[in-house]
Amino acid sequence: MSAKPPDPEPDATADLEPGGGVPPGGTPPDSGQTSGLSHPQPMPSKAVPVTTLVVVAILTLMVAALIFALAFGWLGV
Template sequence: MTHISPDPEPERSTGLEPGGGVPPGETPPAESSMPETLPRETHNPTKGWAKAPLTVIIVVAVLIAAFFLAYALVLIL
C-alpha cells in the first residue's frame, strides 16, 4: 500500500523555516489528501428502517387517508 506523506518537502516548498514551520505572512503548503484516513467502520453497519416504526408510519398514513376519503364522501352525499 502506498502512502503519501503529509509533511512538506523543503526542496519543493518555498519559505519554510527549519523544522517545517512557515514564517509570518507566508502561505503554508497545501495539505495532501491521504488515502484511507479512517478505519473501515464494520461495527455499526446501516440496516435501514426497522420493521416496527415503518409499520406504524404506514398504518398512520393509511388511517389519515381513510379519514379524508370518508370526510370527502360525507361532504359529497
Template sequence: MTQNSGPVHDETNPDPANTPGLEAGGGVAPGSTPPDAPQTSGLSDSEPRTSNRFPPTGIALIIGLIILVLLFVAAAVAIVVQMA
C-alpha cells in the first residue's frame, strides 16, 4: 500500500504553490488574470422546442371569461330595465 504525501494535482487542478500570479491566501494581484480553470458552459442536453400555438386550455379560459362578462352585462342591463 502506498501513502500520498499530500493532495494529488493534475493539469485541470494546478498546484497553488506552483501557480504564478497567486498571492498568499490564493488571491490574485490587481490587474492579473487568474489561472485558467475548467468550466461548464452550455446545456448538457438539447431542450425540446416549445410550441408557438396558443394552448387549448387558454382558449377555453378566454371563452369562459367572455361568457362570464356577458352574464354580468346582461344582469346589469336587466337591473337597469327593472328600475326604469
C-alpha cells in the first residue's frame, strides 16, 4: 500500500505537547452553527390521514364481512 493514512503523524503535529496535550490557543475556535428553519413550516392537513384511515377501516370491515359470509355459506356461491 502506498497511500498515506488520513491522520497526521503525532510527532509532526504542530502545537502538540509531550503526552498528547494541546496548549491553550493551539486549536482554532469552533465554527458558527446555523440550525433550525428560517420560516415556520405550515401545518399539514389532517384531512388526508383521517380519510385514509376511514377508507381502510371500511375496506377491512367489508373484507371481514365477506369472509364471515363465505364461512357460513350465506352467499350461495
